[in-house]
Amino acid sequence: MSPKFKKRLSLIIPLILAVFFGWYTFSKLPVSTIIPFVKSANYWWIGLGVFFGLLSHLSRAYRWKYLLEPMGYQIKLPNSIMAVFITYLANYGIPRSGEVLRAAVLTTYEDVPFEKSFGTIVAERMADLLVMLGIITITLILEFDFIVELLQKSFQPKKLMLLVAAGIILIALVVLSIKRSTSKFAIKVKTFLKGLIEGMMSIFKMKHKWAFIAHTLFIWGMYILMFYVTTFALPDLTNVSIGAILVAFISASFTIAATNGGIFVYPAAVMAAFTVFGIAKDPSFAFGWIMWSSQTIMIIIAGSLSFIYLPIYNRIK
Numbered sequence: 001m002s003p004k005f006k007k008r009l010s011l012i013i014p015l016i017l018a019v020f021f022g023w024y025t026f027s028k029l030p031v032s033t034i035i036p037f038v039k040s041a042n043y044w045w046i047g048l049g050v051f052f053g054l055l056s057h058l059s060r061a062y063r064w065k066y067l068l069e070p071m072g073y074q075i076k077l078p079n080s081i082m083a084v085f086i087t088y089l090a091n092y093g094i095p096r097s098g099e100v101l102r103a104a105v106l107t108t109y110e111d112v113p114f115e116k117s118f119g120t121i122v123a124e125r126m127a128d129l130l131v132m133l134g135i136i137t138i139t140l141i142l143e144f145d146f147i148v149e150l151l152q153k154s155f156q157p158k159k160l161m162l163l164v165a166a167g168i169i170l171i172a173l174v175v176l177s178i179k180r181s182t183s184k185f186a187i188k189v190k191t192f193l194k195g196l197i198e199g200m201m202s203i204f205k206m207k208h209k210w211a212f213i214a215h216t217l218f219i220w221g222m223y224i225l226m227f228y229v230t231t232f233a234l235p236d237l238t239n240v241s242i243g244a245i246l247v248a249f250i251s252a253s254f255t256i257a258a259t260n261g262g263i264f265v266y267p268a269a270v271m272a273a274f275t276v277f278g279i280a281k282d283p284s285f286a287f288g289w290i291m292w293s294s295q296t297i298m299i300i301i302a303g304s305l306s307f308i309y310l311p312i313y314n315r316i317k
Helices: 003-028 035-040 043-071 077-091 097-109 114-142 144-154 157-180 184-204 209-233 242-258 265-276 281-316
Strands: none
Touching (some): 035 281, 043 077, 043 114, 043 209, 043 281, 097 281, 114 144, 114 209, 114 242, 209 242, 242 265, 242 281, 265 281
């Protein structure tokens, strides 16, 4: 299998999965049953959820400055904000491509080496992962039986462990061969990895560690809060337990990471989580679509404006 064909598969498979899950979801629950919930929804709560989502993105953009400062880079906040929105918008097309574009924005407009800015993004993801693990732990305590059942249905532990072990061995062999090589390609890879590691290690050299931690907690607090307040938009979901909300939030978050921004799959994941707690399918599915659509519209507007205004802003400056 040629590298070009593999690259095409990496682009096509997520889209195929999104279309399949979309077809499956719509075949199980007609759209006509959702429309009444959308029409009767309280859009004040939806707007509040969008506002909390917007705050989380702005906080993420500001937090990024703390990681770049130890390496001697003082970036403009507008560039950081626009780069973050471009990231989310790009991920709707190709999963995880936004992180590359985000680092490229700083390389183009702030003269930050790509490998260093990308390293800080990896460091960010490490911090976010720790918070996500904390949320999962809290949810596991609140809904232990449900989480165990969900994981057993979704994953096969033995196969997962074998894949992880094979991946570690492969990475170790590649790193060892590059380390010993003196070719031009190996030198370029070493330079890139050195910058990447420097960017990742910036999280330990920050002057404003507590501010970084506060922003990280704020970002995830806003994520959960936007999810929670939007449930008030539908009368059928006003009494949803915090355990159900956290389970649905975690399930929906995984779909965003696995597909193109959770398209089609996000509402299905929310519905699957809520129905386990005895909540009716129709309002659960409607809530999933309302939640996903409201945040997506915000990202499309902000991301598109960022794409347009970014070169204009930097040309003026």
